[in-house]
Amino acid sequence: MYNVKVYVTYKESILDPQGEAVRGAVHRMGFDEIEDIRIGKYFEIKVSDTDDRSVEEVIETICDKLLANVVMESYRYEIERVKETV
Amino acid sequence: MYNVKVYVTYKESILDPQGEAVRGAVHRMGFDEIEDIRIGKYFEIKVSDTDDRSVEEVIETICDKLLANVVMESYRYEIERVKETV
Structure with a gap:
């Protein structure tokens, strides 16, 4: 079993209007x-063990x-490997 | 200057319908x-140095x-401290 954390962000060259709006709100808060x-x-994803393909490939x-x-x-x-004891 | 990364997630007890929908889509992909x-x-937040209050407090x-x-x-x-050389 694996715990996978995925972070998706806009590329640097892409404007982030939502972030701009939040920045404006934060400034108005002082x-x-x-x-x-x-x-x-x-994304927090739980992946079970698999023999067919690697977790990296799946993710x-x-x-x-x-x-x-x-x-x-x-x-x-x-990717974090989680040991399971049965 | 500080680089701060903030992660906001639903509490464990709260249903995450968007996550459920994505899980369904992933299963249909095999x-x-x-x-x-x-x-x-x-959130990736850039915070400049301030004397009035701590970064933790602001965040x-x-x-x-x-x-x-x-x-x-x-x-x-x-919170990650970023050294600036002028």
Whole structure:
């Protein structure tokens, strides 16, 4: 069993209007020290053991096809092996 | 200057229908090893140095008031100090 964390963010060159809006709201709350906010998506995925293919392969396929729009977004992931005692 | 990463997720007891929908889609793509997907929000925040208050204080106030709905969501954050050379 694996716990996988996937982070999807807009590429640097892509404007993030949602982040801009949040930054405006934060400034209106008086927090002028906030210079920049970028908003992304975060996925916590539980993957069971499989013999056919590697977890990396599974996660990358899912990210490319479903979780991220690879034209505008980039993703990174962390895989953590979880030991199970039965 | 600080780089702060904030992760906002639904609390364990709260249903995540968006995650359920993605899990269904992933299964239809043939990835039956995916057991669970929970979807959250991810913020990358740049905070400049300030003398008045600590970064922790700023981030927690923003999270409590704006970024997370603390009734249904919990958040965690990582603060990274960035050295600037002028």
